[in-house]
Amino acid sequence: MSLPQQQSRDYYERAVKVIPGGVNSPVRAFRAVGGDPLFIRDAQGAHITDADGREYVDYVGSWGPMILGHRPAVVVDALRRSLERGTSFGAPTDLEVEMAELLCDLIPSLEMVRMVNSGTEACMTALRLARGATGRDVVIKFNGCYHGHSDSLLVAAGSGVATFGISGSPGVPDDIARCTVSIEYNDLDILQQTIQQIGADKVAAVILEPVAGNMGLVVPQEGYLQAVRDLCTQHGIVLIFDEVMTGFRVALGGAQERFGITPDLSTYSKVIGGGLPVGAFGGRADLMEQLAPSGPVYQAGTLSGNPLAMAAGLATIHHLRETNPYPRLEQLGQRWMDGMRRVTAEAGVASSIDGCGSMVGMYFHPGPVRNYTEVQAADTELFQRYFRGMLAAGYYLAPSAFEAGFISVEHTDALIDATIEAAGQVLKEVA
Secondary structure, eight states, rough: OOOOHHHHHHHHHHHHSHHHHHSSSSSGTTTOOSSSOOOOOEETTTEEETTTTTTEESSSSSGTTTTTOOHHHHHHHHHHHHHHTOOOOSSSOOHHHHHHHHHHHHHHSSSEEEEOOHHHHHHHHHHHHEEEEEHEEEEEEEEOOOSOOTTTEEEOOOOTTTOOOSSTTTTTTTHHHHTTTEETEEEEEEEEHHHHHHHHGGEEEEOOOOSSSSSSSSSSTTTTTHHHHHHHHHTTTTTEOOOOOOOEEEEBBBBHHHOOOOEEEEEEGGGGGGSSSSSEEOOOHHHTTTTTTSSSSSSOTTTOHHHHHHHHHHHHHHHHHHOOOOOHHHHHHHHHHHHHHHHHHHHOOOOEEEEEEEEEEEESSSOOOOHHHHTSSSSSHHHHHHHHHHHHHEEESSSSSSSSOOOTTTTOOOHHHHHHHHHHHHHHHHH
């Protein structure tokens, strides 16, 4: 079935002449799934509408922040009120204080917090802070976990355990990449060996997604996060949870509430901006007080804590706190997983399907999928056909086999069931 995408195609032809690749973030280009990207005209609830007027059930949710669905009244009203005050002042506002107090109140590991403008900036600065506070240089990250595109994190794995990373992109100096080690996720033995071989007194931080959402969806093995916490405590290493995706998404207090683990620093974005650009990082006061102007570790940002983002984020978080949609989101996520397991089996398709609250993921792989090596064995060609079939049926999925999906409070049992039925039909046609 061909899609009426003429308006989107026209926009894309214009865009490639003035924007590299025609998009402002690479995954939007549809390179992994084929065809031209859709340009979105508007959205409401659980649906988005493209430039040609075609409506889709949305499982991207702007890559996670739209937990209340698109254009929720509480957020739109808050933005209107904030606009009447102005858009940006380059000076402190009451909303920044309210946001910081709310985050520290809801997340026990946060004693102090600093607002920034993106998840990339939050992770970048959290690492700088960890290095500055410990006087150590090396950072350990995990293959397949993405923490933004700052130089020290945009590295590929080395050739083995305790091998320093290599540049993952032109423009990243080798000397910077050499300060980062990238190892396999969900493998405690490899982490222990890496710390031992590098020397614990050289490792400033371990940073990870407590639920990996940037290589599809990979949940931590039972006991893994606690074991990582224990290792970091033993060696004086700063443990950083990247909760850019999981924060306020898998529980009100994020993954650290869900799994009962207390990191030293945490990074946030997505939900706390209510759909507007925002980021934050925070944690122990003794670490956070090392930031300028209190301490020597420098960080600054003209638009940090801007009133529009604060207003949208506060409205979203207050609504989540007041309505507690998490049990319902859990039910919807489980309904999606149960249904998708059934229809993939009926279609004779090997699949690994998992979820964490309202984050869901599916690989065309017999499973289990526990790390990036296993993720890479998934059938990406089948995913391309599946993606195009679902798009034609009116379902907007992430245009990559290696991204998590997101369910909002505006998704209903009926929408989930219709999605499952459509997926079963598409798989029978393309598998």
